[in-house]
Amino acid sequence: QKEVEQDPGPLSVPEGAIVSLNCTYSNSAFQYFMWYRQYSRKGPELLMYTYSSGNKEDGRFTAQVDKSSKYISLFIRDSQPSDSATYLCAMSEGSGNKLVFGAGTILRVKS
């Protein structure tokens, strides 16, 4: 069993849709949770960073962490074609510790 599981997609949605991206994990010691966005032929860029359980909102993006279920989500409201990218979840036991990544979900937003 992989330490972090993420559905690779692709996920195809119409412009304006609400997108839900998810990861599950097995290591209960994970405390820091991140979402990265990676455009084709580019390095990953950090989108959201969350410590422990709860929600965090930044513009059209909301990150949710449920440590009791070992489940994290990223919601994208009013999705745009420019959101088309691969979204990677990542997590670590401590700030500055080794990051463990999911395989990434390919998102395509159609105009």
Add this chain to the structure above:
Amino acid sequence: SAVISQKPSRDICQRGTSLTIQCQVDSQVTMMFWYRQQPGQSLTLIATANQGSEATYESGFVIDKFPISRPNLTFSTLTVSNMSPEDSSIYLCSFYRVAGELFFGEGSRLTVL
């Protein structure tokens, strides 16, 4: 904000050869991290490179195959030795720009024939 420059951005290599990837950061950083991203797979940490000491390798990665240099606080190299088609991948260097934020270069895309 700091910028990472990686060279080469892409290369096509022959089986059995070696290639060195360079990573230059425009500010001093203590630790640099080298990742591999194989097609359809997670980013996997290869090793952590500290200036002035040997790199620390993750399980499954060895120094003979992926020698790393870290001559100063702004530069590191990763060599992929005796390449095979299984080494075809994107190789990324990274560092923690602020607490918890791992910042990546744009990657070096290697194809081994």
